[in-house]
Amino acid sequence: MSLEFSVLASGSTGNAIYVGTEKHKLLVDAGLSGKKLEELFAKAHLDPKDLDGLLVTHEHSDHIKGLGIFARRYKLPIYANAKTWDAMSGLIGEVPVDQKFHFDMETVKTFDDLDVESFGVSHDAAEPMFYVFHHEGKKLSIATDLGYVSDRIKGTIRDSDMMIFESNHDINMLMMGRYPWNVKRRILGDMGHVSNEDAGAALADVIGDQTKRIYLAHLSKDNNMKDLARLSVQQTLEQNGFSIGDKIDLYDTDPMNPTLVTRL
Template sequence: MELESTNEGFKVCLLASGSSGNATYIETPKRRILVDCGFSGKAVEAMMNKIDRSMKDVDSILVTHEHSDHIQGVGVLARRYHLDVYANEKTWEAMMPKLGKIDPAQKHIFEPGITKTFGDIDVMSFSVSHDAADPQFYSFQKDNKQFVLLTDTGYVSERLRGLLANADGYLMESNHDLEMLRMGPYAWHLKQRILGDQGHLSNEDGALAAAEMVGDKTKRIFLGHLSKENNMKDLAYQTAESILMEKDCGLKHQFNLYHTDPAEPTELFDV
């Protein structure tokens, strides 16, 4: 199924984002792409139905890393809909035991630091710092429009901030509130993992990184991958809002800040 090409750019829906599961849908006139499927196949199908889209029209799944909140439904959906699956070689090695049998013809290598063209959209992969085999995320680029997915990283390097600067939109990690994490029920070793350089960005660190990347093209920042135990939507929003306002980088008059949800899709919006 092809859409009429009436607008430049492309469409994005953050189907769900949180510590319990993640999935993003990208749509162009020629391509339908999912990034990660951290839910059952049935749950992803239901999310797609909520935005009036069908898994039958999806072409490909891009995988960021092998953690279960990103790959739970990859195997079943790949088999059910004969989808091409892309990941780097180390991620394939790490996730194959979790996916079940996949036809070798559906398996594709997409290494970090590479830009691949999928029909009418370019996808740039980039490495992040996370405790997985070889984690990478993606920037989608079409008609001088760009949307960046950036979660599951312990920090954002200066090089990466420069590489991803001035995108039209971002999904930015806002995983935990520092005080909630420190005072919360997690074991000490797990707290140390989350706080480390291969863990997750806090509300503060995600907002500070976003403040250095936004530019005059930026229109949307979504706060993603919130921890169920160590964060709250309002707290993440208030922290990011405070930092972005303090940095005077255009919040509320140049770009807007948005929530994501661990189970409900955002609107399908134009980039």
């Protein structure tokens, strides 16, 4: 079986992404209740009993809300870096020692036939990091919660077959919206989130010959809309010479419904 994935949930209310091969199956983040995660697995026609582990990106609630209960229920090992483990203390309940593992930033771990590469991002968490998955020449990158997209990140995710990439907010909606100024400043800052416009500009720098699908992720429920994000990113990419709908397709993600399981 090839590399497969489903964005089970993505957005400011909760995030979880399934990635698997024939020999190893992982869940990246568990930012919803245990019950809701099980419902999402069922909708995607996946079985959480098949999971072999949980990868954590950072300690914010929308990424770890159901982490402890899900790991305990299915006896899953949890992988996170040391600072994230410290930051999660008291947030996920007691986790048995034999289920706690360290995955350092800027390293590669091999899980049977799946190589997972971690990389750091700029976000207001202890030590946030995301992942690139490699399997039999195929490459899937996950990059959200980005204050900005550095050249180092671009080099890491460049020419992925599939990308799950943040398109958090429309700047005008954010500025005109109900959030207090300190929250707006945090979102717009270098440790906040990437706008639709900045997502398009960054993607224009990392799309390669292998790139086929881009999933726009972590949309704000208050400051974005699916159609707006897709049209904004598409317009920026087309201005940079990319033909959307030809060799490259843009896909939505949803906070309540999983994407179809896709195989590379």
